[in-house]
Amino acid sequence: MATAFGKLILFGEHAVVHGQPSIAIPLRAVQVSTSITPRPQGDGLWITSKQLEHPLSLSDTQLPDALRYPIELALRHFNITQQPNIEVTISSTIPMASGFGSGAALAKALIDTIADALHQTIDPDALNQLVYEVEKIHHGTPSGIDNTVIVYEHPIYFVKDQPIEPINISTPMTLLVATLPHATSTYITVGDVNRLYENEPEHISIVFHSIGDIVRTARQALQNGDPLLLGKLMLDNHHYLQTLTVSDEQLDQLCYEAINAGALGAKLSGGGRGGNMIALVTDSTKANVKAALLANGAATVIETQIG
Numbered sequence: 001m002a003t004a005f006g007k008l009i010l011f012g013e014h015a016v017v018h019g020q021p022s023i024a025i026p027l028r029a030v031q032v033s034t035s036i037t038p039r040p041q042g043d044g045l046w047i048t049s050k051q052l053e054h055p056l057s058l059s060d061t062q063l064p065d066a067l068r069y070p071i072e073l074a075l076r077h078f079n080i081t082q083q084p085n086i087e088v089t090i091s092s093t094i095p096m097a098s099g100f101g102s103g104a105a106l107a108k109a110l111i112d113t114i115a116d117a118l119h120q121t122i123d124p125d126a127l128n129q130l131v132y133e134v135e136k137i138h139h140g141t142p143s144g145i146d147n148t149v150i151v152y153e154h155p156i157y158f159v160k161d162q163p164i165e166p167i168n169i170s171t172p173m174t175l176l177v178a179t180l181p182h183a184t185s186t187y188i189t190v191g192d193v194n195r196l197y198e199n200e201p202e203h204i205s206i207v208f209h210s211i212g213d214i215v216r217t218a219r220q221a222l223q224n225g226d227p228l229l230l231g232k233l234m235l236d237n238h239h240y241l242q243t244l245t246v247s248d249e250q251l252d253q254l255c256y257e258a259i260n261a262g263a264l265g266a267k268l269s270g271g272g273r274g275g276n277m278i279a280l281v282t283d284s285t286k287a288n289v290k291a292a293l294l295a296n297g298a299a300t301v302i303e304t305q306i307g
């Protein structure tokens, strides 16, 4: 049995693809789990999942790449040319395309499960590299933050192609995470931001750098336990994400309603244009904020702790 949690980006999405820092945490409220049962000799590898109408063989061309690719990469990593005779069952509570890293979490759980079936171990750095390879088919030009936070399961300060810096958060704080009824593939929003940057390099470069400054200050605020400053930084970050065209009317409205209901800060999280948004709340404001989010079209509201 293998599991992988979802993830939440707290600060710095999109700018992280262009070299700026970003902060992400594991989202333990949602997860993918996989288990293995033996199949008769010669059957090869089969996959069962709610996403599939019926079990499919790894050799079946109908098998989605998101399932096939991690398994093939894992087999290649362990130099296995003949499929093991097993059935892999996948169950997931991570909504797809909601900004919770469903693709990376699925890849991590599948690779771990194949390692398990082969009585092998894979170290986190090698696992992270394989999950990153899978991310490329989901996102095109991923920064690597999703696979990294999902593989290491720790809050991280992340800069593309730099060593990972774990963050220790001194004071626990509460976030509400609202999922929206609509989502846009990260592949599309990342591509649109790339084009925006190509068309207006000077202006967008200032936006990326301003987001980078927010992330550096947010890291200090998380380490010092300063929720008031964090709330303000979330709003500033959301404002720059609007400039990058990755917010939308409902994300803006949910952020506005969360603040009106007493949240210390709110912003979209992840790829944007739907997906999810986060609001920083206190014990005394969380019920009001949750009610306001649900009254304004949030599909679900998850409560999670940072720190």
Ligand code: MEV
Pocket: 009, 012, 013, 014, 015, 016, 017, 099, 139, 141, 142, 143, 144, 145, 146, 186, 190, 270, 271
């Ligand atoms: C997606 O979770 C985060 C983005 O910054 C894309 C990436 O970093 O690869 C939008």
